[in-house]
Amino acid sequence: MSEAAVMHQTVEPAESPLTPESWGKLGMWLFLAGDAMSFGGLIVGYGLLRYASPTWPVPSQALGINLTAFMTFLLICSSVTMVLALSAVTKGNRAGLKKFLGLTILGGAAFLGLQAYEWTHLITARLPEIGVSFSTHLFATTFFVLTGFHGMHVTGGVIYNSCVLAACLRGRYGAKHVEIAGLYWHFVDLVWILIFTFVYLL
Amino acid sequence: MATAHKEPNYIGVFWWLLALTIIEIAVIYMPVARLIIVILLVGMALTKAALVALYFMHLRFERVTLGVIAITPLVLCLFLILMLSPDIRP
Numbered sequence: 001m002s003e004a005a006v007m008h009q010t011v012e013p014a015e016s017p018l019t020p021e022s023w024g025k026l027g028m029w030l031f032l033a034g035d036a037m038s039f040g041g042l043i044v045g046y047g048l049l050r051y052a053s054p055t056w057p058v059p060s061q062a063l064g065i066n067l068t069a070f071m072t073f074l075l076i077c078s079s080v081t082m083v084l085a086l087s088a089v090t091k092g093n094r095a096g097l098k099k100f101l102g103l104t105i106l107g108g109a110a111f112l113g114l115q116a117y118e119w120t121h122l123i124t125a126r127l128p129e130i131g132v133s134f135s136t137h138l139f140a141t142t143f144f145v146l147t148g149f150h151g152m153h154v155t156g157g158v159i160y161n162s163c164v165l166a167a168c169l170r171g172r173y174g175a176k177h178v179e180i181a182g183l184y185w186h187f188v189d190l191v192w193i194l195i196f197t198f199v200y201l202l
Numbered sequence: 203m204a205t206a207h208k209e210p211n212y213i214g215v216f217w218w219l220l221a222l223t224i225i226e227i228a229v230i231y232m233p234v235a236r237l238i239i240v241i242l243l244v245g246m247a248l249t250k251a252a253l254v255a256l257y258f259m260h261l262r263f264e265r266v267t268l269g270v271i272a273i274t275p276l277v278l279c280l281f282l283i284l285m286l287s288p289d290i291r292p
Contacts, residue, residue, distance in 0.1 A: 029271045036275035052290045080216045186258040197247035
């Protein structure tokens with residue numbers, strides 16, 4: 001056992017109602033709370049700017065929601081495969097873990113591909129038609145900042161999940177690591193649910 | 203342990219999320235007052251977010267510490283809205 005591991009055992013605090021079940025999980029939750037405040041700040045900023053703007057295009061018409069609705073569906077599905085991956089690895093089912101975590105990664109990658117397509121379509125065709133661009137209207141600015149910030153999170157999640165899958169296949173990671181990666185992935189899904197409603201539907 | 207609680211019905215949660223998403227899209231075409239649409243959409247979005255947090259992120263089965271951590275950013279965002287609102291005039 002390494003020196004750090006011995007140290008860790010000796011400083012493990014006594015059980016109390018405030019002691020988390022897993023320190024890794026507590027760390028991820030603290031990170032997500034901070035991250036939620038970043039998204040919260042952006043969403044609140046978007047809301048207030050929109051409320052204060054004299055003109056604002058109808059988002060569902062300017063952006064189109066068919067593709068985005070499908071992207072939402074994709075992300076919800078990838079959240080489901082993530083919990084199924086956790087369920088599989090908890091039961092020691094390695095084939096199931098490989099299948100479901102692989103599908104989760106694939107879902108995330110497909111989401112990114114569709115978002116790249118959507119952005120290209122918006123920038124080159126749709127937004128110029130209504131005379132709006134990133135630098136000329138807050139509608140486009142807030143849209144690209146919010147969806148871009150979220151897209152970066154999805155990119156990070158795809159890389160994170162791929163690393164976790166690789167480490168699981170080599171036997172280095174187990175159920176608790178998949179659970180922590182899952183927390184991040186579900187958070188990204190949760191934020192998209194809010195963005196889809198506030199930016200596309202409202 | 204992560205496995206201590208009974209596994210929630212993940213597929214059931216999935217159907218709820220899917221149904222709420224479809225209803226949300228239908229709602230924006232409803233010929234009712236804008237305020238009602240806004241209330242419905244925000245309510246459904248928060249319900250979906252809560253479903254993901256409670257069941258997929260297992261918040262419902264965790265100790266209270268993690269719940270407190272999860273609620274904190276919401277409270278701060280509410281505070282942010284309150285503090286910024288005097289500056290906003292439509």
